Amino acid sequence: MLLNLNKTAIATHCALFFATLPSFYSIADPLKNPPSNDTSLERMIVTGSRSVERIEGVPSSVTLINKKMLEQDRLMTSELQNLLAFRVPGLAPSTGTSSNSGQTLRGRKALVMIDGVPQSTPLRNGQLGISSIDVGVIERIEVIKGATSIYGNGASGGIINYITKQASNNKAQVQIDASSKFSAVKFDNSSGYRFNGSVNGTLKNVSYVLSSITAETGLERDAEGDIIGLKYGLSEMKSQNLFTKLGYTFDNDKYLQLTYNYYEAQQDTDLIDVVGSVNSGIKTYAVKNITGIEKKGVPQGPRGNHNLMLKYTDDEVFSHTQLTIDGYMQKIENMFFFSTALANPSEGYQGGQSFIKSEKKGLRANLTTQFDWDNIEATFIYGTDALNDVSSQPLADGRIWVPEMDMRNLAAYLQTKLVINDDWILKAGIRQDSIHVNVDDYQTIKVCRTPVKCSIPMDVKGGEINDKSTTYNIGLRYNIHDSFSPFVSFSQGSDISDLGDLLRLATVNDITLIRTEASIVDNYEIGASGQINDLGYEIAAYRSTSELGTSNEYNEVTGVYQPVRAPQKIWGYEAQLNYQLLNNVKTGLSYSWMEGKDTDKDTYLENRIISAPKFTAFVNWQPLDEANIAINYMHVGKRKRFEPIDGNYIGTQGPVNSYNLINLSASYQLNNWQLSLGIENLLNEDYFSARSQAYTFDGYNTKGLGTTVNLGIKVSF
Template sequence: MKYTHLSLSSFWGVVIFLPYAVFAEEPSSEEDSSYQMDSVVVTATRYAQDIDKIAGAISVIDSKELQQQTLVADDLTSVIANLVPSFTPSRQKLSNQGENMRGRNVLIMVDGIPQNNPLRNGNRYGYTIDPSMIERIEVINGASAVQGIGATGGIINYISKGAKPGDEWKQTIGSRITSNLHNDGAGHKLHYSLSQFDEHYDLFLAGSWQEQGLYYDGNGKPIGMNQIQGETQDSTSYNGLFKGGYKFDEGSQRLTFFANQYRLKSNNNYIAVPGDFKKDIPGTVTKGKPEGKPVSNSMDIYSLTYNHYDLAEGSLTAKLFMQDYNAVFGQALWWPTPDKSQDQGVIKSSKKGFKLSYERSDLIDIDDIWVAGLDGLQDETTQELAQSGLKVTPLMQYRSLAPFIQGDFMIGENLRLSGGVRFENTWVKVDDGKTLYGFGNAGQHNVDIIGGEQKFSKTVFNVGAIYNFTPELSTFVSFNQGFGLPDIGRILRGNWVGGNSPNNKGNAPINFNTMPAVEPVVTDNYEVGASYRNDSFAISSSIYTSIAKDGANLKLNSAGTYDVERQRTEIKGYELKATYHALSKTKLQTMYSHVEGQVDTNGNGDVDSDMDLRNLSPDRLMLAVDHEFNNNLSGRIQYNHLFSREKKANGAGSKQNFDGYGLVDFSVNYNMGNYGRIGFGVENVLNKNYINYFSQIRNHSSYYFSGRGRTFSLSYEFDL
């Protein structure tokens, strides 16, 4: 498979050269209404819409909140985990395995471009863009199909920064230093941006470099590394971003080009020392060079968007995009051949797609808005081994074509109805192949993989209603369906056989054409919620039930890895968020979530056992206080508590226990005017020593790690 992309050296050459090439132009400060997006969300409906008009649980993390959280931990999964109910705690690792929302998979996007891999989920799609490149984050809690495949648990859309009205060749340079008071625990970050906005064109150019040191726990010991799945500690990352737009035809039409390149690579300075799960000894590290190539993540994203804002009394949006993804994993036990046990996995994926939509308002003159469109996606993915060059999976190809229509309108003065339908047409093709020696079927090595094609068509719906009792009090009810695929690559690679089993030669091929396990997963999400808001107080809550009649859960096998298991799953939960402005300068915030799930273990159609905690999040409570000391100085202190949980033993696995813990974080910002902006953050203020959630419920010594202890950060940003 071929991958074409602009090299990082070329990108940084443009970063250095462009300011000198364009400074001669005359700037303009004319405002553009397309940038006034503070109160709208576009992921939930495919058109710009007020949050109050969306029947569902929606969160928008704005630039101020994002800045507060990244002062504490410059990690997007930690930001989401801190501020979004029912999202699992961050693993503080490169891998986002075990991180989900409401017990199901999350579709992660960058400017509406999907980052997930539908054919082979390597759990690396949480790190595709640096936080310094993001303006805000839009989050849908619960199943949704409006953006396509993968959102059985919700959608997270990272909205990248861009030029704003008033930017006249504005340059911003920033730095961040982190420390846990250990010599090898320091981290450094630099970022730069250039932005220009006028009535005809705008551009935004940015770059960042970050080097992270070793993490330490509350006892002052180095935190262990998962050198197979990957780490963010002891790593170096780069990000380059360009966004440029040109308006023509008196501003009624616009072209926008977006490019983002992200690289993260291990520095390979430490060797993992496994812990002991049964003896409650977390893993650590020792100095040394791991075998094989450094673990790395590489992501290139490009898109070209055309907007026509005045076409037949409506607006047209057409987006073309492509994405190249390459993830190198660490040395692991693969048994690619009878005489070789160790090797490194590599997942390569290439996406191309388009999104076409036409939006029209007031067709029936009842405050209505409609959007109709067509989405297309093509994905090619393979998993191979870096050293032996053998295929873990054959080449897999995915194509989808999905027309849709979505809209909402008022009935009377108080009732707003919404609804939509999407027709998913999916085609999956798999080449012929053979499993590795260490994987097979029915205890046999090197079995044949019989490739072929499978086609699926699914119609997914969403309906909702919002009733406003008063201008302050409203309630909603909704039904949404999400559409996803199981991890087909994991199924095709076969079951673990290992290197010591007899090399049986029987007829036990893996036939893709007859596999019921690759059937799509459709999730039904039923939800009821209410909200109240006045000048000083806001509260919202929702109760939901999520049902997948043929879900695809991960089940731990005897080899310590996960297999895909098709089971009926039922997940129920509730969420609550509240904000109170106690004083004009003081804001109190709280959030609580609860989720529980059951599965059908005997295939009779009725759930009969608790869901594996690997697929769920613990109950959690967040409390926070924000205070503005004056116009220039503000601070925030927050407390996140995860409650203990236990899963009783059943036929599917062993007993799971989670001992809860609570963490306190603190951040403060000071605007020094012409001298720049400075920020200070402390993660885990009380230096709590704890084993993180995933490590506790994974039940495996190689995944048993402490969480980060007290860590300080100091940030400085200056406009040139």
């Protein structure tokens, strides 16, 4: 097997083989030392194959949010979930909270990364990965859609990769910006602040980026002026992001880079919820705690997300082959809200507050070899991944909800790309994963939804879960003409995501009796893209299947939603258009629709998996060289696939009604100064987000943000 081969031997044999190939050319990495002209990078990505390539050479759907888009959208909001929901077709609408639960990518979970370092916690998916860094230190965002195995476990729906800021090739550049956000519906105590200071540059062989961001939100208010509810809430949220990137260039080929990012965001408030639900028809909103009773729990949110990466690149390690070696460490504690659902009155617990602990250590070696042979340009990308992920979900009171899961993952992969006659692009690859997860003996905890509805504690024998999987991908694109470039692809992903959810609700006494095996997701896609004069477009249709998808089923006796492994199929389509209307006016739109079923029962998948249809449009106008105005529009459609049971909707089967959102941003550049204005929900739409409508659990039906203004000023020198 490929995994049993000695890594040094693999590299040696590859070196000898590629050394004999004719007509080589050198590999350049523009993302390592970017040119001063950012437009040359607008169509470049690194995430899809771990090597720099143009989007036109990728036979699958890709969304790139470049620097200019990010800077424009940041004027309206700093919430990454909102930015991504608008820019990425196929990504479910934003939840309006710090949680991305229900915000799937084509109906499946996405692996969130920072510079290729995983932020998601697939062993116990708390679904908080999208909000794991401040947007102010992100240069660009690359989104690869569909199952992919090139980065391993957790990418059954695709990848969201945050590429952090790069140093300029010039002398020190300093940027300071400040902004304040407040409600235009009811100003009282709604104002917050945000400060960002950064410096970057290059001094001889040393490049550097240093950034510090601190922010605090005021009271977030809905269209009626009420304070939005607190479950994963954003009111009175204090956040901090410290970022450092240091690089050293040994010569034209060799480069060393050290990156560290620290992020925390906690909601420290004396507010309490007035709880409603979808079935009661009453919204959940927050009020000041004037009961005189001390609020239970500690602040919710990331208590410290540490990311450390050391990366070495040699563009000419042998035979015009690039070598990249990176080691990384990631540590995070995500604290959830205090929940009475974790009560156990018989032991004196009136509720509980859980948090996800995750520590990852990884080492990756990636080689990229390119050559010309007659009418063929070939690229080979090959290497190994080693990952140790230790995750658990204890409660703040000392109880253990999910035991510690110690995963060791070793993988080897080979990806090939052939460009034939400059028109045909064929990509194919294979990856083999060997996964071992150790879990000690543990006992499930007793949780009570009501005094009479309680789960039954179970002593579970631990052990080792072993899984080996081989996944494949193949894709073909034909660049027949600038106006029409069709593509078709098949890709697989291996996913053992949310093992912790299976363990914490075990109903058997031995871990070997729980269906913990990985699910292989098969993804099929067909589409086309092109540029016709000033009109650019991309259309795609997809279908993904898995024999062991995970959904939830309500247990009437215990009042607990238990995970169920069942085969699933998901299908949908997307379309995106961009049009340069005038030299200073650009517009565009997108539409995405998806559906999914449990194929065993022939029933529709719940709304936490399948999102409602989404339509977006934008107009970007530059009336003066110094001024820019942008308007974004998003329509979320209906999805009503389920009927109430005994008069009530259950789980995440609430009916989703449509709503519309319009956002505006404007900026004016005055020498080194920039003045900006951003307005979210310009027309003060009174709405529940798609997730708030779908989730029937008490306290989740919070309304969306009402009209909110963001004023900013920035100076660069």
